[in-house]
Amino acid sequence: MTHRAELKQLAEFAVPAAAVGAAAGLMAGGLAGFVGQPVGWAVVTGLGLGVPLVLFGAGYAALVALGKVPAGVFAPAAVYWAVAFPVSLLVHAIVTAWVVTGTPGLPPEVGKFLAFRALVSMGFAIGFLWMHEQLGRLWWPRILEHNLYARRTVEAYAHLAATLQARKAATGRGRVRNKRTA
């Protein structure tokens, strides 16, 4: 596979992760537009937060795709977002200050600013992982045929699929017996 094709497949695989990151920005921007706030505010808030979260979301997906972190496991996602989430909000704060004052500026007490957001990132990591798996379940099977990374990830869930199949089979057996014994 060429480098270009590899990147294309990675980008395609990362759609669910990027979508979660985009959700925060889109919600913010979309709601601002919906309630009649100035378009500038809507765009800046949406992009200021959405772009870093989309990029970091895609980064996490790339790590999953390349087998550097296991899919659907909380601890690696928590560590990743403990760094990525505060940085995203720092970018958001700098961009917001730029729009308000005309010059980009750091928030006061940057250390505390980052530490607080690192703690809150635990919540974001759970929500991200949860939504990533849900959207992935819808997206990856669609691209399975031609996307190596999607195929690998789905295979990583093979044990889960097998157990679900066993449950389904048990349900089938149960139904036959149920009709007899009900």
Added chain:
Amino acid sequence: MDVTSKTSEVPEEPAAVVTEKVWKAGRLEPMPIRKLPDAPPSMHILGPTVFLVALGVGMGESYMWPRLVLVFGPDIRWLFMVGVTLQAFVLLEMARYAMATGESIFFGAARIFKPLMWFFYAAAILIYMWPGHLSAGAAAFEEITGIPWQVTACVALVFVGVLFSLLSVIYNFLEKLLGLLIGLLVVGTSVIAAIVGNWDDLGRTLSGMFAFGYFPHDAMTSAWFPVVVGSIAFAGPSGMQQMWYTLQLRDSGAGMGAHIPKIRGLRAAGEAESMPSRGFMFDTEDPAEMEKWKGWRKWVTFDAILLFWGITMLVTISFTVLAMSAARENPNVAELIEGGDREAALKAMSDAFASAGSPILGTLFFAFIALIGLNATLGLFDSFSRGQADMTYYFVPGAKRFSMSRLYAGFLWGVILFGILILLFGPADGPAGILDTLAFLSTFAMGAYCIVLLLTNNMLLPKKIRPGPVRNVIIGFGAVFYLGMLFYCLFRFGVAVG
């Protein structure tokens, strides 16, 4: 009670006589022994706990506890910690019975003593027929869009009814939808808390969770004690929500629930498989089966700790941080929140965020209150209809001629039509004269289900899968905790809960 043998005739094959092992539990029909399916990996993120989170993360987390923190300080949060941790143990014990038998806890109650089940049947109708729970979410939506909340609530009711009627298998769709909505809620509240909160707010909120024993004098007054008791009861799932979880667990195919057919939407009700007349038990003498049982317990423990306990804690911490930062921005917010006018307080918090961060933050805050309302409404209508259909099907004479799916649809549309009538012409929360009774019943049901859990899990299950002494003590403490606080409140202050 033990695993015994029984000879039963199989109707389809009249010539054959099959000897099958059964488990005798209580006075009702014994449970045939069937194979326990394999458990999924415990790290799998999704599970039926999404229903409990959808129902549990509501006004308690987003309004009542932030209110107590503003009035009594963050140290009061240790009571929330106790309440939610207790509920996590209740969840695990509810799951024990449901996964071992494929029966709901209502069926278990009937196996012990039928009037217990009838109490829950009547209490559910009295408590949950009123559409008042729609008001907070719909009012928040009104703040964003200007559409009167009654209109939104009526449209939402009809939408839920039509949606649930058109679905083939209701559980599968709802699990996915609620999973996405809760994911969105967790991601969104984390982002807002990160924008408007600060290190000190979070530090004080977290340390307050471990201030065990803190109970200020003012909290013991007639004005606040009922509110504190109500807030503890509303920490996580309240009322009968934990009991309904056993039905969702069954429909998800967890444990022996795999042997029970799923409830279908009205459109597909004709395709529903025939429902067995009781649950099933697995062979606890078989080591391979016990190994699978351990897998299921691990799976549900992961669900209880990370999803239920973790998400409930995260959302309430986020909302407490939001309330503290709003009060810091605008002292008027603290006054309104303390005053108890929920709508005014939420509006003031929204305004404070709008002025502190950017104008959209206020709107986002309302959007999340509306989202919480939507989650609760979807979960509540499904759960109520599931619970009533289950009890009606098994215990109302003649009801078996309808399928479980049709009974579900009957209760769903019944509560929807009644809800619309009440929204248009009556008091949404119920008649003022019975509000205290409803609040009493809701908390009483929580103490009662702790007792039922102790009875079902210790008397109806095989010895090898009964709860250990520590868990029994915790659930027993739950019964004393809920009933004790309720009756103390009633006799000391003359009111149920606030």
